Amino acid sequence: MECVLFDKYPGLKKHIAWVPLGSFPTPVRRLAKLGEEIGCRNIWIKEDDKSSEYYGGNKVRKLEFILADALRKKKRTILTYGGLGTNHGLATTIHGKRLGLKTLLLLVDQPLTDHVQKNLLLCQHFGAQLCYVRNTIGAALNTIRHFLTKTALYYLPPGGSSPLGSLGFVAAALELKRQIDAGELPEPKYIFVALGSKGTMAGLLVGSRLAGLDSKIVGVRVAYTWLANERSTARLANKIISLLTGYDEAVPTIRFKEEDVSVLHDYCGKGYGFATSEGKEAMEILNTTESIRLDLTYTAKTFAAVLDLIKSGKIQGDAPILYWHTYNSVDFTRTIKQECDCRQLPKSFHRFFEANLIPYLQ
Ligand SMILES: Cc1ncc(COP(=O)(O)O)c(C=O)c1O
Structure with missing residues (x-):
């Protein structure tokens, strides 16, 4: 198995270590039932939740x-x-x-x-x-x-989210370009993704430029502003480019400025890890229409932003929209019920189970 990044830039291969761990490309599909429900037919998902049978997600x-x-x-x-x-x-x-x-x-x-x-x-x-x-x-x-x-x-x-780790999402954008070229989905006008430690978005920004995609990458901030913002994301994108150009001169020298990075700041609520009511609604609607599970910290807030922009008419009804799903969907319910015991955790963690000890002792 070969990484798509090395297909495009073979000169990188001898410098950068890579080991296959996941199942790629991850599928893309139209969210037809959700689209009917919200009156938006051109909404798509990139299912990175299915990136591994061991533990998926971004x-x-x-x-x-x-x-x-x-x-x-x-x-x-x-x-x-x-x-x-x-x-x-x-x-x-x-x-x-x-x-x-x-x-x-x-x-x-x-x-x-x-x-x-x-x-x-x-x-x-x-x-x-x-x-x-x-x-x-x-x-x-x-x-x-x-x-x-x-x-x-x-x-x-x-x-x-080191520059090296973020290469995973440079490769992801190249993977998406192949899917577009193969006719699996239209070129998205917007790609929405959660913005936490930034590696996912920064990698996509770099990868989409290298792939020649015209899509606008939109990060939905879910972490504190000092960590996740336009400037720090541009800085990480530039570090990724420096890493690549340092190893292979076939990689073009692109520079990202703060103005090149689109971040939505209004969907984070009280802060990292605090659920929002819009996020809960987004979670509910995607689960009932498409049986897709979101998490409250990252993906529910991201999808809430997508829904809000559609509902408020801020993005045009017909423009192809891609939601990049970053949460794992391997189900560990049985493992937790049958094989986990909170008493095995170090003592300093026991307090986090005191209010709800019983379910995890079965
Ligand atoms: C489910 C999920 N989505 C999105 C993200 C954010 O990605 P990044 O940290 O690369 O910005 C994370 C990070 O932990 C995550 O767990």
């Missing part, structure tokens, strides 16, 4: 580059970060384990939900070492401590 594409790099550098443990219910941490744990790598997760507070509890249980179940660090200061101090006391650690920024 992280798989990033991990194909990151974990390969860790292996090439002979690292044994990935040290990374997230909120208590981190999807990125879970994806890293599951896919890292497939390659014989351990994962050390430094976790900060986020609003406690059922989803957070489930992801904590799954991270423990799949063998992550969990370390509760409360906030970003705790994360910084614990990072220093671990790097001073452990060997063969691989540093992975939150969300897997």
